[in-house]
Amino acid sequence: MSQKLRFSLMLLLTPLWLLAQVKLAENGQALAEIVLPAESPWLLHYAAEELQTHLQKLSGAEFSLVEKSSGKLPIYLGEKAALEAGLSIDGLPGDGFLISVTKNAIHIAGRDNPSRNPLGFFHLFYDETKRGTLLGVYKFLEKFGILWVAPHYTHIPQQATLLLPESQERISPSFAHRRGVTGWDFMSVFPDAKEYCQTVNDIYKWALHLRFSNRSMAGGAHSQHYLKLKNVWQDYPERFMMSSDGIRNFDYLCWTDPAVTEFWIKAAEAYFSGLGPEAAGLKGLKPYLNSKWPYPFFSEDEFMVEPHDESGSTDGRCRCPRCNAFREQHPCPDDSEIIWQVVVAVAEKIKEKFPGKFIATTVYPPKMEMPKTVKIPDNVRVCICTSGPKEVATPNRLESDLELIRNWEGLVGAANLPIRAYQCMVFARRLPGPPETHPHLTDVYLRKIKPLAAGMFLEMHSLTFTYHWMDTYILARLMWDQNLSVDDELKAFFAAAYGPAAEPARELFARFEENWVKLWRQNYPDVRRDGPAALGMGGGKGSFQDFQKNTWREVYHPQEMQAIDERIQKIESLCAGHPVYSKHARLLREQIFNVMQMERSEVMDKEERRSKIRLEMLNIPMPEGSFPSESAWDGAVAQPLRAASRLKPQLQAGGSFKVLRSGEKLFVKADFEEPLLSGSKTKKGRQIGDKNIWQDNDTELFIYAPATNTFWQFVINDEGKWAANCLENRPGQWKAYPGVEISCRATPGGWQMLASIPLAGFGKGEWRFNLTRCRMVEGTAPEYSTWSELTMRGNWHEPDNYGTIVFKD
Ligand SMILES: [Zn+2]
Structure with a gap:
């Protein structure tokens, strides 16, 4: 930048900058206070405590929590106070909020559950649709440089003086649907869970800090299975699937039977009327959480119409004469046409009787095709299961996935199209050991799906949480705000998590990502797919055993393992003596490198070891x-x-x-x-x-x-x-x-x-x-x-x- 240009920029910016600063604390003394009436909802009290605690940690100043303003700069929470100040949250989407900073007052407000009783963190994480102010508080705190690095560790840059520019912002997430963190079973799934969380609530709190979304969009699957229709339809075998040998299979339905359509309509109507499953003739179902219905019927706005999952022994398709005749009339490679007839019939009824409510369903066998015989009304949400961000490494395969997403977007619209994707080659031990880490692929993928989908649930599985801790953090950040730069985010993450070893740690994960792309391309030829989506892992070259052997032989060979070992040693020595950074360095060794060594040895040294047993x-x-x-x-x-x-x-x-x-x-x-x-x-x-x-x-x-x-x-x-x-x-x-x-x-x-x-x-x-x-x-x-x-x-x-x-x- 030339000196002249810099000078003129300073002239332009400085006065504004001076005028616009609002001071919350100065030299360790609070100039602001949090104002919240006692009768406010529990969520606002919780948000106020969170705000108070973190402002104190930032500045060392004591911020009071008062019922009425005492003359200091007031920080107000919630919609009621905002309305009194003439600020409206109308038009904000779920999880959206406003932040208003002026010299006279600060407001943070979104929609909040009015309950005055504690809501529980499981509920706040999974199911609460009105929690805007709390999320607003977390975003507000980020303005001072706070980073929610991990469940056990928040990066809080200390500053005795807290300054903010005046601003009026209405903030909403880039994607409505933002999921990717393991929830209720976190403590039992990961052997290193205790390194990150004392109880499972810590993972819910972290997810709230990072502003993952709840599961209200196409959250359940295989909903039919949970209604146990075989218990109440014993006298109606014709409503169930006929196998090719003529025998009825009571785990699946005959989707052309008019009684089946009638049932789904009745069930959805009962659900949205606030009635229990008995109103639809169902019996003996265990209610799930606050719902009167069993899992997965828990969303306020949605009812899922979806066949039971096919098993190894059946494709779940009815071969009765009526279904066969339908297939002849409307040819389709699977049963998409048959089942969509029912989904659409239910959705049309619900649209008329319960405007604003949705029927959800998935693109999943035996319903992978796009329906051609029905027009889908605008109250249907469709969840597509795809392989997800890793396909960015194989552009032709990615293009097949995107084309499918585009086609569905054309049918139901982006807002009604949540994606379920998988970052889990380790699942069922298909490829255990090599880190499946690829923040850059995730960034590209999110940019590609932004205009096409409501967002993504990236299902992550790994042997330890340390393997995908960083990916989880980056995913949350990018899904919340598409304008962030993935490289800046990675720099900030590694600086906060590894301090003096930030750069070697960033390079280590960059190497993991490069290796991931290499091994993925080695096993997944980049060939366009014809026809409907593969559910994720389809299209690999050989068996998973071959995939494992090739990975350990060609990518993570002994020299590569040694290079990783050396890099971790460097990180360990740079972090030595610092309690948090050295813990993170230790986790890299214990919970990634040592696990890789063991998995590698299991594949590569097995026969030699076996012969000694x-x-x-x-x-x-x-x-x-x-x-x-x-x-x-x-x-x-x-x-x-x-x-x-x-x-x-x-x-x-x-x-x-x-x-x-x-x-x-x-x-x-x-x-x-x-x-x-x-x-x-x-x-x-x-x-x-x-x-x-x-x-x-x-x-x-x-x-x-x-x-x-x-x-x-x-x-x-x-x-x-x-x-x-x-x-x-x-x-x-x-x-x-x-x-x-x-x-x-x-x-x-x-x-x-x-x-x-x-x-x-x-x-x-x-x-x-x-x-x-x-x-x-x-x-x-x-x-x-x-x-x-x-x-x-x-x-x-x-x-x-x-x-x-x-x-x-
Ligand atoms: Zn049938």
Whole structure:
């Protein structure tokens, strides 16, 4: 900038800047006070406390909370005070608010739930539609540089003098629908949850700080399933799906039956009239939270009409003559045309009787196509499930997704089109370990969908929260305000979270993002998709096992792992001594790098490790039909069990077992510690062969012969009831296994299992073996343990993880 230009800019700006400043505190003394009458709603009291606490932390000044102005600069909260000052919140969308700063008064106001009782943070996060002032307070505090970095850590830049320019702002989010943080199950899902939150309320509070939206838009799915129609329509089999073999399946509906349409209309009308499900003829449904209806019927404005999820055994499509005839008349690759007829019929009725209310539904099998035989009224919200931001790395695939979104936007309009996307290749352990972090892809994606959709629910799954902490923060910031620069946001985040190590930490995550793009492109050829959306993960090259191997071989190879290790070492040394930054550095190592190492090793070093896991089995002479004596057992080595979760390596209740062989029989004696045996969750009255025994407090034996692909699982509960599962063709088939004798008994402090199993059914060649335990007792979380150290929850049935039996005479 030339000197002349700089000078003229100063002339232009300085006087305005001087005139417009409002002072809230000076040299650690408060010049303002928060004014709130005692009879105000609870939400405003909570907002006032939040404001007071943070202003004090910012400036060191004591801000009073008063009922009436005492002459200091008053800060008013809520619509009532705003109206008295001639400020209106009319026209602001949900979660919008106004902030007015003048020399005489400050106002922060949005729509607020008028309740004077505490609302609870679960409710505020998930369901409250009127919480504008609280969100306004959080935005107001950001004006002083506050950043809501993490649930456990807010960045508060101290300043003894608090200054703000005069302003009048009406602020609303860029997207109405802004979701992406794990809620109610946060504490149990993430092994590092306690590093971030003391209780689950801390995650709700963080989400409110970051102004994620509630779940009021197309929040539920598979709504039909929750209405349990099979309980009330026993006399009407024709209303249910007819399978191709002519048999009715009571989990699914016949969507061309007029009674089905009538039912949905009646149900939606009852719902919006404030009546319970009985008014629609339903019975025995458990109300969800404040709703009279079961989950997922909880939104004030929406009722979801949606078929039950298809399962592996059926496509959920009715083959009755009427449905077949409809299909012939209106050809469609799936049942979109059939089901949309019903959705539209319900929506038209609701539009007429309950203006302002919505019918929600999703683009999900068997309803993936765009309907051509009906015109969708403007009170229908459609949730599209797509792969989401990661597709930005593959432009042709992205274009297929965008085209689909554009087409739907044309049918229902952007405001009625929330997107559900997935940042979760780790889900079901498809690709565990490599960080799925890509803030820049998310930024581009949000810009692409801005004109097309109401926003996004980015469903995130990761092995630890540390993996997607930053992505969650950035997602919230960008969905709230599209004008932010992702690079500025990243700089600010890393500076606040890692202090002196901000730059190496930013570079580390940039490297993770670059690597993500590399591995994604390696496995997902960038080819345009024809037809409807894939639900996210479709289109990969090989199996997920190949994906994992390629990732660890080609992208996160040993040199790359070493480079990451070195970068984290640098971050650790720069952060040393600072309580918050060094904690964050430690989390990078413990909750990302070490987890990556373990996952990498599981894929790459497994066979070598497996070959060292051996179970020596003595062959003892013994009369046919008898069981080994105590002294015979004394000669066998006790094999201890270990935790089947790497992230919780300490077992609460241990156990061990011994094996012996005599002739053509395998003998197993297992002893399990169990201080809570009286609270066993074993279902009483089970019979041998019950295929649900795995749900009990149980132990399981696995024997696999690779040469003959013979694979048996024996599931044994603490009462000695058992079932055998033949796993040759998984998911397996429950079958009789003749000649097995099993008994269990309580022991001091635990229980014991004795088994005698004929070897004849085990196949030929090498035998692989594992013994596991699922501890299911009241008063503590389920605990899984295993003999083979390679077996972890999630790979229970993979014989690549079992040890090898070695016979000894
Ligand atoms: Zn039918």
